[in-house]
Amino acid sequence: MKSDGPAANDGLRLTPFRGLRYVPERVGSLAAVTSPPYDVVVRPDGLHHLESADPHNIVRLILPQAATPEDRHRKAADTLARWLAEGVLAPDPEPALYVYEQRHGDVLQRGVIGALALTEPAEGVVLPHEDVMADIVADRAALMRTTDANLEPLLFTYVGDGDATGTTAVIEETVQRPPLLATTTEDGFSHRLWSLTEPAALARVDADLAGRQALIADGHHRWATYLRLRAEHRRPGPWSYGLVLLVDTARYPLRVRAIHRLLHHLPTAKALDALGDSFRVRHLNSPLPRALGELARAAAEGNAYLLAGDGAFHLVDRPDPELLASTVRTDRPEAWRTLDATVLHSTLLDHLWRIPDGPEQIAYIHDAQAAVTQAERHGGTAVLMHPVREEVVRALAREGVTMPRKSTSFGPKPATGLVLRSLTLE
Structure with missing residues (x-):
């Protein structure tokens, strides 16, 4: 040394x-x-x-x-x-x-x-x-x-x-x-x-x-x-x-892989009900790998999430633009404002579900199957994410802009x- x-x-x-x-x-x-x-x-x-x-x-x-x-x-x-x-x-x-x-x-x-x-x-x-x-x-x-x-x-x-x-x-x-x-x-x-x-x-x-x-x-x-x-x-x-x-x-x-969220105290039915007409919701009767494939296709077009915990998968996408405009801060680059993690925390967790970001409420789990299993076992909701591209991560970092925590898993x-x-x- x-x-x-x-x-x-x-x-x-x-x-x-x-x-x-x-x-x-x-x-x-x-x-x-x-x-x-x-x-x-x-x-x-x-x-x-x-x-x-x-x-x-x-x-x-x-x-x-x-x-x-x-x-x-x-x-x-x-x-x-x-x-x-x-x-x-x-x-x-x-x-x-x-x-x-x-x-x-x-x-x-x-x-x-x-x-x-x-x-x-x-x-x-x-x-x-x-x-x-x-x-x-x-x-x-x-x-x-x-x-x-x-x-x-x-x-x-x-x-x-x-x-x-x-x-x-x-x-x-x-x-x-x-x-x-x-x-x-x-x-x-x-x-x-x-x-x-x-x-x-x-x-x-x-x-x-x-x-x-x-x-x-x-x-x-x-x-x-x-x-x-x-x-x-x-x-x-x-x-x-x-x-x-x-x-x-x-x-x-x-x-680069996603890090998923486990909402300990929010049952899946209540999570879906709170969305109202703010997002499109599609119920998928398919195993996890196929459901993740559907998530990837939806994420290529905009913000998308896969909710689980009640024995099924629910694809949530196409958020209301007016809702995003009113809930996502505007003093950051567009690449940050359109991140799935940004919309999840600003629009879903903070505004629609009103869940504080603390360990008593949210767990961060790297494995999708583990997140689903925990949600089903304890009556919570797993929010499965699609990964962010590495070039987006590096570009934001060079601008000095930090992403919401646990946005990526390299x-x-x-x-x-x-x-x-x-x-x-x-």
Whole structure:
């Protein structure tokens, strides 16, 4: 780790660190101790599944369970300390960047994991595109503060030169060597990790990233957490950096998926009744994949949503233009005003359904089937969304316009648990 703090406006600076990794001989399998990012785990079902997969599953650090927030954070810190003392986790011998590969069928993603010098979003180096909630940032900050660790990498993208030069060349040279680790998780993705310590290779990465900017693909709340903790530690040091995975989307394009809403206390019949004549509603007698296909066709023409929870699917589209004009703020670009997420929150949630955007009322679920199952099980409503195109996200981010939170899900997301960053090692 460099001892000096990050300089402003000098592009992306990815710094080597001593990765903290599971010792394979001390766990059942590397796949069994990994997890999706904390906000993708469907609780409680997914949480219990991961906890039972292995007693050392990383979910015990990123989503510790206890009666109070303070107890949860302290439990995570105590668990991390115990695993280190027991040799379940151990630091690598020298600082490194880590080349990371994910593969599933025809999906191949490669990038570099490192400690990114933290810059203010306004400086144009890191581009957020979604709003965040203060309570989530406060919780993540308390967890990082108590554990003195970055437990999972954020997913950032940048647009490289599209050919095997610079960082991409270093990556593709590195993957010819035997990896530090290789595992396949239950979702079918294979994961491989290499350490990058050679000074010449590190210098090539450093030179290539200088002057580039990154889009936050996944991890807005954790990015806001990094910035908060950096502000608490004004002297240059470990808190001046945060753990990220950087992917060149010119070489390895990400997939963009929607994040669905689960309205806990709104039955589907009441949700539909509240729409009145403001939207067109069509009832679909079809399985979920076909219903999602109908949603995609409708979304190509305008705002569209798929409601579920009563055992059927209801396609909601063609909103009343006058209603949109009176409920959607006009001081934003048209691309923002016409987003499905914008209309959902401004027109449906705020105006027609009058549901506040809080965890007691709304859950954000990445998997469509999981959202439908939860809605049917508990008598709520699942609002299934169609994904936003990446070029729209990047264009709005460059204008400094943030989308409603949880508007997009970029992937594949890095598996949590393959490499951690302990700030006490730096």
